[in-house]
Amino acid sequence: MSETQITTDQTQFVETKQDSNFKRLLRSFKKNKLALYSLYVIILLLLIVIFGPWITPYDPQEANYDSILEAPSWQHLAGTDEFGKDVLSRLIVGARLSLGVGVSAVLLGAVAGTILGLISGFFGKWVDRVIMRICDILFAFPDLVLAIAMVAILGPGMKNVIIAIAFFSTPSFARIVRGETLEIKERLFIEAERSIGAKKSRIILRHVFPQTISTIIVYITMNIGGAIISAASLSFLGLGASPSSPEWGAMLSASRDYIGHAFHLIFFPGLAVFITVLVLNLFGDGLRDVLDPKTRD
Amino acid sequence: MTSNPVLEIKHIKKYFKISKGWFAEKKYVKAVDDVSFSIEKGRTASIVGESGCGKSTLARLVNGLIEADSGEIVFKGNDLTHKNEAVWRTFRQPMQMIFQDPYASLSPQMKIKDLVAEPLLIHYPKMSKAEIEKIVKETLDICGIGSQHLSKYPHQFSGGQRQRIGIARALVLRPELVILDEPVSALDVSVQAQILNLLKDLQEKFDLTYLFISHDLSVIDHISDDVAVMYLGNIVEISSRDTLFESPKHPYTQALLSSVPDKDPKLKRERIILKGEIPNAANPPSGCKFHTRCPFAMNVCKEVAPVMQTLDNGTQVACHLYQENQS
Numbered sequence: 001m002s003e004t005q006i007t008t009d010q011t012q013f014v015e016t017k018q019d020s021n022f023k024r025l026l027r028s029f030k031k032n033k034l035a036l037y038s039l040y041v042i043i044l045l046l047l048i049v050i051f052g053p054w055i056t057p058y059d060p061q062e063a064n065y066d067s068i069l070e071a072p073s074w075q076h077l078a079g080t081d082e083f084g085k086d087v088l089s090r091l092i093v094g095a096r097l098s099l100g101v102g103v104s105a106v107l108l109g110a111v112a113g114t115i116l117g118l119i120s121g122f123f124g125k126w127v128d129r130v131i132m133r134i135c136d137i138l139f140a141f142p143d144l145v146l147a148i149a150m151v152a153i154l155g156p157g158m159k160n161v162i163i164a165i166a167f168f169s170t171p172s173f174a175r176i177v178r179g180e181t182l183e184i185k186e187r188l189f190i191e192a193e194r195s196i197g198a199k200k201s202r203i204i205l206r207h208v209f210p211q212t213i214s215t216i217i218v219y220i221t222m223n224i225g226g227a228i229i230s231a232a233s234l235s236f237l238g239l240g241a242s243p244s245s246p247e248w249g250a251m252l253s254a255s256r257d258y259i260g261h262a263f264h265l266i267f268f269p270g271l272a273v274f275i276t277v278l279v280l281n282l283f284g285d286g287l288r289d290v291l292d293p294k295t296r297d
Numbered sequence: 298m299t300s301n302p303v304l305e306i307k308h309i310k311k312y313f314k315i316s317k318g319w320f321a322e323k324k325y326v327k328a329v330d331d332v333s334f335s336i337e338k339g340r341t342a343s344i345v346g347e348s349g350c351g352k353s354t355l356a357r358l359v360n361g362l363i364e365a366d367s368g369e370i371v372f373k374g375n376d377l378t379h380k381n382e383a384v385w386r387t388f389r390q391p392m393q394m395i396f397q398d399p400y401a402s403l404s405p406q407m408k409i410k411d412l413v414a415e416p417l418l419i420h421y422p423k424m425s426k427a428e429i430e431k432i433v434k435e436t437l438d439i440c441g442i443g444s445q446h447l448s449k450y451p452h453q454f455s456g457g458q459r460q461r462i463g464i465a466r467a468l469v470l471r472p473e474l475v476i477l478d479e480p481v482s483a484l485d486v487s488v489q490a491q492i493l494n495l496l497k498d499l500q501e502k503f504d505l506t507y508l509f510i511s512h513d514l515s516v517i518d519h520i521s522d523d524v525a526v527m528y529l530g531n532i533v534e535i536s537s538r539d540t541l542f543e544s545p546k547h548p549y550t551q552a553l554l555s556s557v558p559d560k561d562p563k564l565k566r567e568r569i570i571l572k573g574e575i576p577n578a579a580n581p582p583s584g585c586k587f588h589t590r591c592p593f594a595m596n597v598c599k600e601v602a603p604v605m606q607t608l609d610n611g612t613q614v615a616c617h618l619y620q621e622n623q624s
Contacts, residue, residue: 188401195360196416196466197389210406 028290035286038279045276048095056089060246069262079264081255087264091272094246099276101162101240101247102228108166110220113173114212120174121181122204132178135171143168147230151239158247161240165227176219180212214291221284225277232273248273302335302371303474303506304359309333309368311351311358315579326578328354330530331368333605336474336523341500341507343517343538345553346527347575352510353397355527356478359508360394361385372474390420393467397479399459403451409462410447413437416470432469439502440465441495457488461495468499476508481516493519514557518542526550529578529586532605536612546614548591585617593618 029036048055057077064084072079078087120131138146150164184190185208193203232249234240241247243254248269255265309332312325328351336342344352357363359370361377370377372388396402403412413433417424434444440461451459460480467475480496481489497520499505511517517524517538524541526534526549534547545551552569571590576582582589588598595617603615 188396188398189404191357191362192394192396192402192463192466193404193415194362195389195394196470197386197419198415199386199419202419206407207404 025287025290029286032286032289034282035289038282038286041275041279042283045095045099045279048092049099052092052096056086056092058086058089060085060089060093069258069265071262072264078268079262081251081262081265082258087251087268090246090251091248091268094248094251094269095272097158097241097245097247098228098231098249098273099224101158101165101231102224105162105165105231106169106220106223106227108162109169109223110173110216112166113170113175114177114209114216116170116174117177117179118181118204118209118212121178122185122200122208124182128178131174135174138168138171141168143226144230144233147234148237148239151234156239158241161231161234164234165230168230169223169227172223173216173219176215177212180215181208184208184211218284218288218291221280221287225280225284228273228277228280301338303338303373304508305335305369305371306359307333307369307371309355309358309370310366311354311363312366324579327530327581328578329358329365332527332530332532333368334525334532334535336506336508338473338506339500339504340522341509341520342523342525343509343511343521344525344527344532345511345514345517347512347553349575349578350527351530351578352512352527353478356394356476356508356510360392360476361388362394390416390470391473392476393470393472393474394476394478395460395463395467395480398483399456399463400483402463403459403466405451408448408450409437409442409454412451412462413465413469416466420470433465436465436469437462439499440468455488456484457492460484460488460492464492464495464499468503471503472505474506474508476510478510479512480509482511482513489516490519496520514553526553529576529581531586531615533587533616534612534614535605536614540610540612544610544612546608546612546619547587547616548593548618549587552592585615 029039062085064080066084067076067080068082068084070076070080070084076086076088078091081087081090116131116135120128141149146168147161147164150167151160154160154163190203190207193207198207228248231240232247232252235247235249236253238253241250243250251269252266252273255262255269258265309329310327311329312327315324315326330351332351332355334342344355346352354363358365361370361380361382365378368378372392375388377385377388407415410430410433413436414429417429417432421429434447437447438444442458442461442465446454451462454462460483464480477496481492484492493516496507500507507520509517509520521538524536524538525532526541526547528549534541534545534550536546541550542554545554548569552571555569569592573590576586576589582599584600585591585594585598585603588594591598597617601617603617605613605615606619607613608619
């Protein structure tokens, strides 16, 4: 009657198995359907970004004066604009511009903000005070106003829009990374690293930074949506992409004169921005539940 | 006794400022207040005391993780007091530290082999990869971690195993002095014994000198050669282990020892029960800091702080009871 055997072998190792982040991501996303569907849409968007120019039904730049301002039909699923260009084709090509601006601006801001945040949090004292006060000053301006000012200084154009958006997203990354760094810095393994003789640069790069990555990734996904809106807003105001380019904000801007009799001109670019931002935020939410150590179980 | 101290601590002090604001009255916690001792090569010196007596602060002072306010830390004849991080770093190879909490002292996102290899990478940047791997494997093996675990992460191990990894990390540099800050107090009793035995074996094998910090007298009894008893930032008694456990001199040591459960439950023993709590370190009692709880307190104890003196049996004790006997 000895069904249970107790092994007292000391060399037997207890496996406190914990799944990798990726497995937990999949498991959590199975429960969080919204995040999962958002992921599907994001993958679709990425495919559009990559294969855009080859899958458009019409040439997005080809004007056709026989069919201007046509309402959506089976021939032109999203209608045509004031030059007779196919709106759907322009949206598909424009995805590359709009998403590209959002992603690159946020990545740029994240890199700058992470470096500042790590330095600020780790070294503390006056370094921290100087960096954080500069961030406070930047926080005091509304994002868009700051971006407009930047573009006004640098001059209009997509490259400067990216710089402007990166500029105003830097302080929020700096602050988040600084907060994490302050917390990690006090943990015992950092002291253990010092006691084996590790230099500060090594501790920051090898031991503090890896701990902040998951938070940064979450924050990047959450911020891309906002950056796309900002880029579209700047284009709408005529400060970003040139009005003839198929960037979504520029499309909205160019078609505002026709709202009265061609709703589709403003509806479809708006919808594209809306869906992109929505799925990015939902996905970011789901990602945070998995990756952010603070919300983790 | 031939005097060949690996580590000498002379009148070391560390006060932590606790008052805030520019105009507030300056207040300090005297975490370590005028502590002196030395450790001979190959021996295990233990520091025992209740929590808050400054023993962990002392460990971090000795390791240079915090800077002493005054006093001297002499390691192998080199004065390390008030030296900057760069000077300390050159002594981080022969002087290693093992921490209390094995769950928090290992960088969580590194594999075991990288954790143990890291000290080598820092101190021997020119060492070849193969050589590093060989030393890492060898050291982990000595510490009881098989090579099949090299690519695992710390969270996949139990507390005792993690402490073994912590020990391997310290030993991979083949140090001379190892500072152990409560290395077993976070572990189960059964695992404690394994780790203590491992530490003893390693000491013999590598001719290590230990500075062992603990609050647990049975652990101290198991591993020490010399014992120093700390109370509120002062050392009140230093003695060899056998002398201390057989004839404790200081009333605080006596009280501490009487609190250890005996192996024979039927044995009638006198227990000294101390009154009250350990006093606030920010506002310690005058004179002898122990007089508020001492069963033998005299008038002189309230006014004059006792000096350390050596008794006939070699015990050093700071207590007025013995000062009278001698004069």
